[in-house]
Amino acid sequence: MDLTTLTYIVVGMTFALYIGIAIWAKAGTTGEFYAAGRGIHPVANGMATAADWMSAASFISMAGLIAFMGYDASLFLMGWTGGYVLLAMLLAPYLRKFGKFTVPEFIGDRYYSQTARIVAVICLIVASLTYVIGQMKGIGVAFSRFLQVDFETGLFTGMIIVFFYAVLGGMKGITYTQIAQYCVLIFAYTVPAIFISLNLTGTPIPQMGLFSAMEDGMPLLARLDLTMTDLGFNQYTAQKTNTLNMVLYTFSLMIGTAGLPHVIIRFFTVPRVKDARYSAGWALVFIGILYTTAPAVGAMAITNLIGTIQTGPVGSADGNLSYENRPQWFKNWEKTGLLKYEDKNGDGMIQYYNDKNKDFAATAESYGWKGNEMTKVDRDIMVLANPEIAELPNWVIALVAAGGLAAALSTAAGLLLAISSSISHDLLKGIFAKGISEKSELLAARIAMAGAIVVAGYFGLHPPGFAAQVVALAFGLAASSIFPALMMGIFNKRVNNTGAVVGMLAGLGSTLLYIFWFKGWFFIPGTAMAANTPDNHLLGIQPEAFGAIGAMINFGSAILVSKMTKAPPEHIQHLVEDIRVPRGAGTAVDH
Numbered sequence: 001m002d003l004t005t006l007t008y009i010v011v012g013m014t015f016a017l018y019i020g021i022a023i024w025a026k027a028g029t030t031g032e033f034y035a036a037g038r039g040i041h042p043v044a045n046g047m048a049t050a051a052d053w054m055s056a057a058s059f060i061s062m063a064g065l066i067a068f069m070g071y072d073a074s075l076f077l078m079g080w081t082g083g084y085v086l087l088a089m090l091l092a093p094y095l096r097k098f099g100k101f102t103v104p105e106f107i108g109d110r111y112y113s114q115t116a117r118i119v120a121v122i123c124l125i126v127a128s129l130t131y132v133i134g135q136m137k138g139i140g141v142a143f144s145r146f147l148q149v150d151f152e153t154g155l156f157t158g159m160i161i162v163f164f165y166a167v168l169g170g171m172k173g174i175t176y177t178q179i180a181q182y183c184v185l186i187f188a189y190t191v192p193a194i195f196i197s198l199n200l201t202g203t204p205i206p207q208m209g210l211f212s213a214m215e216d217g218m219p220l221l222a223r224l225d226l227t228m229t230d231l232g233f234n235q236y237t238a239q240k241t242n243t244l245n246m247v248l249y250t251f252s253l254m255i256g257t258a259g260l261p262h263v264i265i266r267f268f269t270v271p272r273v274k275d276a277r278y279s280a281g282w283a284l285v286f287i288g289i290l291y292t293t294a295p296a297v298g299a300m301a302i303t304n305l306i307g308t309i310q311t312g313p314v315g316s317a318d319g320n321l322s323y324e325n326r327p328q329w330f331k332n333w334e335k336t337g338l339l340k341y342e343d344k345n346g347d348g349m350i351q352y353y354n355d356k357n358k359d360f361a362a363t364a365e366s367y368g369w370k371g372n373e374m375t376k377v378d379r380d381i382m383v384l385a386n387p388e389i390a391e392l393p394n395w396v397i398a399l400v401a402a403g404g405l406a407a408a409l410s411t412a413a414g415l416l417l418a419i420s421s422s423i424s425h426d427l428l429k430g431i432f433a434k435g436i437s438e439k440s441e442l443l444a445a446r447i448a449m450a451g452a453i454v455v456a457g458y459f460g461l462h463p464p465g466f467a468a469q470v471v472a473l474a475f476g477l478a479a480s481s482i483f484p485a486l487m488m489g490i491f492n493k494r495v496n497n498t499g500a501v502v503g504m505l506a507g508l509g510s511t512l513l514y515i516f517w518f519k520g521w522f523f524i525p526g527t528a529m530a531a532n533t534p535d536n537h538l539l540g541i542q543p544e545a546f547g548a549i550g551a552m553i554n555f556g557s558a559i560l561v562s563k564m565t566k567a568p569p570e571h572i573q574h575l576v577e578d579i580r581v582p583r584g585a586g587t588a589v590d591h
Contacts, residue, residue: 004148007398011146014184014402018409019164021177042275046282048175051182053080053263053283054290055131055411056138056380059185060404061467064382066298067305070228070236072246073298076468079250079475081284081291083257088280091258094490094579096276102418103264103482104426110489112572113497114431119504121422123481126508127260127474128422129456132415133523134470136460138408141380141467144336146401151337152461158405159457162412163450177413181406186289188403192387192396193293196300199390206296224299227306231353232360236299242540249472252547256475259483301382304389309352309374320349329388333381340376345369379466412456420449464519469544473515476547480507484554493576495562503558511550515543 058080066073098106104124108117136155139162144154190206197209201220213219218226224236234240257263270276308327312319323341333339341350345368354360355372384404387397424445429436436444463470481504488495488503495503516522518532530536532543541549567573 003394003397006394007146007401010395010398011402011405014180014406015161017180018177018406021180042270042278043282044179045175045270045275045279047182047286048178049263049279049283050286051178051185051406052411053084053287054182054185054407055467055471056135056142056404056408057411057468057471058287058290058294059189059407060138060141060383061134061380061469061471063294063298063301063386064379065466065468066295067302067382068377068379069240070234071239072241074295075246075250076253076472077291077294079253080257081287082250083254084280084284084287086254086258087263088277088284091264091486091490092276092280093274095264095486096270097579102421102426103486104422107485107489107500108426110572110575111485111495111497111500112569113501116485116497116500116504117426118431119501120482120485121426123477123485123504123508124422125419126512127477127482128415128419129452130477131260131471131474132412132419132452132456133459133463134467134474135408135412135415136456137463137470138380138404138467139412140460141336141338141378142384142401142404142408144338145333145381145384146405148332148335150335154336155457155460158408159453162409162416163453181409182286185403185406186286188399188406189290189297189383190293192390192392192400193297193300195392195396196304196386196390197296200300200303206293206300210296210299220299220303224303227303231306232357232364233354236302241534245537245540245542245545248541248548249545252476252479252545252551253472254479255483255551256472256477256479256547259478259481259486260475264486297383297386301386301389304386305377305382306352308389309350320351323348323350326350327389329385332388333385336381338376338378338381339385340374342373342375344371344373350374379468416449416452419452420445423448459523462523462525464523465544472544473519476511476515476544476550477508479547480511480550480554484551484558488555488558490576490579492559493573494567495558496565496568498565499558499560499562502561503554503556506557507550507554510553511546514538514546514550518543 062073062076065076095103095106098109104117104120107120108114136158139158140151140155142154143149143158144151147154147157149157193206194204197203197206197212200214201209201212202215203209203212210220214223216223221237225238228234228236239246270279308330309321310319311321323343326341330339334341345351347368350373351364351367351369351371352374353364353369353372355364355369384400387400424441428444429441464473484507485500485504488500516527517529518536520527534540534542537543
């Protein structure tokens with residue numbers, strides 16, 4: 001059976017499963033729409049959380065960044081997995097014990113302020129919407145390859161699919177759909193990794209294959225280091241960015257993980273406080289399967305890519321592939337516009353090297369090369385293209401397409417739910433229309449979700465980076481605004497409403513300003529105030545890493561202002577102390 005037909009069958013079957021689950025588990029009440037009726041088993045919730053978490057950034061984009069960044073991309077692995085430890089230990093059980101539906105609801109009650117609740121909603125929407133932009137980029141990549149159309153058409157198709165099953169099911173439908181999606185995406189990620197590891201190293205376990213020897217006896221990473229330097233790039237395993245930036249970037253991803261509202265609300269779906277902690281532990285186990293595989297996938301992907309383009313000795317004058325003889329996978333991705341070639345010297349061959357390396361310029365000139373002719377290799381295509389590059393069976397390629405779609409759609413749905421619940425539950429029912437009926441609240445939630453899809457889709461057409469980079473911006477925004485408010489709300493009874501509001505606004509405002517300065521105002525192309533280069537960054541800190549600085553500003557502002565103003569009421573201080581007591585959690589409040 002040909003690849004296109006097989007891909008349609010596999011993807012069609014998985015979509016039929018998702019949509020069938022969404023219809024079967026359709027939310028009929030606000031309790032089911034927001035928190036799945038509080039009856040999800042911790043293991044099942046851990047699996048759903050893993051799918052919610054392992055987005056397009058994890059499945060599609062992270063290994064692509066590892067492929068091209070090498071060692072420097074390890075910060076994604078450390079930051080995103082480390083954040084789950086913080087979440088399990090410091091936030092999940094306490095927020096579950098508090099027993100409300102949403103993060104802004106906790107902040108509003110803990111800081112006894114509607115203003116604090118509104119500011120929390122603003123922070124949540126800004127972080128979640130930025131995150132959805134990254135998912136929309138991933139959805140566009142996956143659908144464009146699956147349907148063999150351009151990126152824009154793929155994105156619009158994906159928006160329609162997300163609208164259908166996310167708007168219909170709410171948290172109840174999304175939870176069971178995400179369990180199915182986890183099974184699809186983890187199988188789709190690990191199976192091709194096993195095949196490719198066997199092909200390159202003879203080792204069936206990718207995690208071990210990364211450190212194993214290739215057919216010529218040279219270790220994979222050593223071969224990759226040599227290959228990259230032969231093409232004028234830095235060594236694959238060498239650190240290439242400054243240490244301060246790497247530390248802050250990692251820290252931003254960690255605390256951003258612990259402050260992401262779409263992840264936190266997953267822990268409101270379990271019956272008991274103890275289950276929230278178990279859920280976080282199981283989620284880390286399920287996530288670890290993919291995250292320990294990703295470095296091998298990235299290293300093997302770039303090895304196969306260069307091995308395809310370089311038909312002779314790497315970095316030699318006559319070692320390049322003829323464009324006329326390019327393989328079918330190359331042609332397939334050219335159709336999407338995410339892979340581009342330009343014959344700069346007119347020889348009909350494909351030259352791929354670092355044309356910005358001045359030390360390599362003389363060598364390239366002696367070969368008659370006029371610049372890197374692979375003018376675009378979108379990092380987000382590497383995982384989806386990897387099985388095709390490695391010439392794996394068609395059913396494996398079709399499976400990866402289904403997995404990529406599952407990863408992008410599952411997280412997009414969770415984020416959209418977080419946005420819709422904050423608008424309908426926190427703003428409408430909580431503040432502006434307290435007497436609203438349950439039916440009207442559900443309708444408002446679904447309208448808000450549809451609106452968020454349209455806005456995210458618009459920005460997804462021109463995202464401010466690759467999927468993982470856009471997601472990192474969202475983590476920075478969550479780290480600088482929501483995480484400090486939650487931490488101080490649980491562990492510092494002296495922080496009052498004024499301090500919390502000032503802290504959230506200061507943290508969010510400073511981080512947004514730094515991001516917009518280099519990425520463009522509201523991510524609009526051409527509006528950046530300075531080029532996004534290390535020379536222009538403050539102390540070499542990238543916009544994606546600034547969330548850690550924003551969090552420090554938030555903590556400092558909130559604590560300072562709280563000390564200068566009136567202490568919280570006595571009952572609020574008792575509430576903070578009670579949250580940290582492990583026993584006595586009551587039934588969640590639906591109101």
